[in-house]
Amino acid sequence: MRGDKPLPAHAPWCMGCGEDNPNGLHLEVHLHGDHVYADLQFDERHSGAPGLAHGGAISAACDDIMGFTLWIAETPAVTRTLTVEYRRPVPLHTPVHITASLVDETDRALFIEANGTVGDTTYFAAEAVFVKVDLSHFLRHGDWGATADLITRFFQAD
Numbered sequence: 001m002r003g004d005k006p007l008p009a010h011a012p013w014c015m016g017c018g019e020d021n022p023n024g025l026h027l028e029v030h031l032h033g034d035h036v037y038a039d040l041q042f043d044e045r046h047s048g049a050p051g052l053a054h055g056g057a058i059s060a061a062c063d064d065i066m067g068f069t070l071w072i073a074e075t076p077a078v079t080r081t082l083t084v085e086y087r088r089p090v091p092l093h094t095p096v097h098i099t100a101s102l103v104d105e106t107d108r109a110l111f112i113e114a115n116g117t118v119g120d121t122t123y124f125a126a127e128a129v130f131v132k133v134d135l136s137h138f139l140r141h142g143d144w145g146a147t148a149d150l151i152t153r154f155f156q157a158d
């Protein structure tokens, strides 16, 4: 059983967890036992209907926190499918607790769930399939320098 431990951002400019992205969600994700969690508040940058979080911002939060279960699975992987069930509107400036965990795994796929609660009530829940990739995926499709940073962060978390 792992203890409570802060995990490094995917990248400084990551929209979900990057500390340098002024419009990001700034998720600070911790590993606790068999799941990861973060506490956040959506604000005007993430607004949809007046006073409420945009569904895309909620989806991004789910996607990003699910991307931290990779430290549990101990493999790089990327989102192939993501389904979000929006159960209640999420007001801006309201503390939301998000958790994610790995529920199943095959040779190529990770099955991940996430849950967003306000108090004891679930406001949104998500399921995703992530496909395992090797680090060359990010070199092939992304930015070389930033990928080197990502690799460093991935191994730093050990």
Ligand SMILES: CCCCCCCC(=O)SCCNC(=O)CCNC(=O)[C@H](O)C(C)(C)COP(=O)(O)OP(=O)(O)OC[C@H]1O[C@@H](n2cnc3c(N)ncnc32)[C@H](O)[C@@H]1OP(=O)(O)O
Residues within 6 Å of the ligand: 010, 063, 064, 067, 070, 076, 077, 078, 079, 080, 081, 107, 108, 109, 129, 131, 133, 150
């Ligand atoms: C370090 C991590 C940072 C994480 C950041 C937060 C998460 C993100 O935002 S990731 C960004 C968004 N996602 C992407 O950009 C991914 C784009 N997609 C791709 O690059 C490709 O489709 C990729 C790499 C996922 C898969 O490509 P490819 O290997 O050709 O796919 P494919 O052969 O069809 O499927 C691979 C395996 O997964 C399985 N699989 C695919 N979809 C599913 C599914 N829905 N359910 C179950 N299994 C599935 C397939 O069955 C296959 O398994 P097997 O080899 O045993 O037959």
